[in-house]
Amino acid sequence: MLDIGTLFSNTESGLQMLVQSVRRASAILRELSHGGPRLGVTELADRIGVAKPTVHALLRTLEAEGLVAQDSETGKYRLGPGLLQLGNAYLDTHELRTRSLTWADSLAKRSGEAVWVAVLTGDHVLVVHHAFRPEGSLQIHEVGASIPWSTCALGKAIVAFGPAADRDRLLAGELPVLTGTSITDPAELAAQLDQVATTGYGVEDQESTLGDAGIAAPVFDRSAEVVGAIGVVGPVERVLADPARQELAVMVRETARMLSRDLGAARTPARRGA
Template identity: 75%
Template sequence: MVQAVQRAVQILRELATAGPRLGVTELADRLGVAKPTAHALLRTLEAEGMVTQDPESSKYLLGPDLLLLGNAYLDTQELRTRSLTWADLLASRAGEAVWVAVLTGDHVLVVHHAFRPAGAVQILEVGASIPWNTCALGKAMVAWAPDEARERLLAGRLGVLTGASVTDPEALRAQLDAALTTGYTLEDQESALGDAGIAAPVFGRGGEVAGAIGVVGPVERLLAEPVRQELAVAVRETARNLSRDLGAPRGAARPPRRGHDPSAPPTVPTPTPAA
C-alpha cells in the first residue's frame, strides 16, 4: 500500500468520526506522524477540496468535494437505481418510511430513503452509517450471508447505540437463524429510542445478498400486532420483487445451508454404476 494515500484516507475518516473540526496537532497524534507530515497531507487534501480549514479556529473539517464523490457512488449503485419505484410503492402500502441499504464492513450504509407518505417533517437519511447489529437492515443481510462473513461479523466489534442494542453474539445468532425461517428481521429501539424496523434481504444476479429493504418508524406503529405481520408480508414481497428486478435467480431467498456457500452451484450426485 502507498503510505501517503493510506494516511490521507485516515485523516478523512478521523474528521468523519471524531470531528467535525480537528487541528493539525490532534490529527498528527491520531495518525502517529510528525506535525509537518500531517500539515502537508492536509494542505494537499485542501487543495483537492477534500478538506477545508475553518478561518476562525484554523482547524480542519471535511470538504464539499466529498459530497460529489458520495453522490457519484450512489449513482453507480444498481440496487439504489432499481429500488426507487419499489421503495415508493412499499412506503405507500405501509404508510411508513422505507430505507434501502448495503453492507460496508461492519456497518450498514443507507443508499435510498423513501419518505413516509404523510406526517411531520422528515430528515433524509441517505448516507447514514449504522452498526449492522443495531438495525433490521443489517441483520437481514448478515442472516443470509455466507458462513465466513456471518461468523466474522458476529465475532467482531458489535455496536451500541441504545440500551436495547444487542451485543451478545449468541443472542444475535438466534435472531439471524429465526430470520431464515420467517424471511424478515426486526429492530426494536436498537439504533434509536422509540424507533423500530422490519427488513428483508435483496439478492443479486448470482444469488448473493445485494442489500436489504425495510420499513422504519415508531415502535408502537410497527411492532404492534397485527400490523407487524402485515408489514412483514409487504416487506418480504417488495424484497422479492426487487430481487427479481436485479436478476436474482428463483429460490435465491431460500435459507442457506450452514457450511455451504449459497452462491455456489448445486452439486449433482454421481450415480453409482450397477453391479
C-alpha cells in the same frame, strides 16, 4: 548498465510509499468524519499516529482537491465539498439504489412508513435510499446514515443471508450499545440471525433509536449473492404491534423479492454458507 534488481526494488519501494500515503489520507478523512466538526493538525497526527509534517502535507493535498477545507479563524480542518460530489456520484451509479427507487416509494405508500435501502460496509450498514412516509410530518433525510449492523433490521437481514465467514467475523467483533435494548450477546444475536434466515426478514426493536422499530428483508442480485436490504422504519407501536407487524413483514418480503428480480435474481436463495 541498468540494474534490473535495483529498478524493481525502487519501483516496489515507490509503490509502497504511494499505498501508505493513500491509507494515511483515508485515515484523515475518516477521523474528520467521526472525530468532530473540525480537527487540527496535531489532533489528527495523534489520532492516526503520523508525524505532524506528514499530516500537514496530506491535508494541503486534500484541500487542493476539495476533499477537506481549513477554517480561516481556527486553522482547523473539516471535510470539504468535494466529498459530497463523490458521494452523490456513488449513489447515482449504485445499481441497488437506482433499481430500488420505485419499489421503495411503492412500499412507503402501501405501508404508511418510511422505507430505507441499505448496504453492508464493514460492520455498519449504509443507507443509500430513503423514501419518506406518506404523511406530511417533519422527517429527517437519512441517506448516508451509517448504523452498526447489529442494531438494525437491515443489518440483520443482510448478515443472516450472507457468507458464514462474514457472519462469524461480525459476531466475534464489537457489538455497539446505542440504546438499552441493543444486543451485545453474540449467542442471542446468532439465534436472531437463524430466525431471520427462517422467516426471511429481520426485526429491530428500539435497538438503534428509542421509540423506533424496523422490519427488513434481504435483496439479491443475478449471482444470487445478498447485496443489501430494504425495510420499513417507524414508531415501535405501529411497526411491531400485531396485526400490523405481520402485514408489514409480508409487504417487505414481497418488495425485496421483486427488487431482487429486478436486479436479475431468479429467486430468493437460502442463507449463503449454511
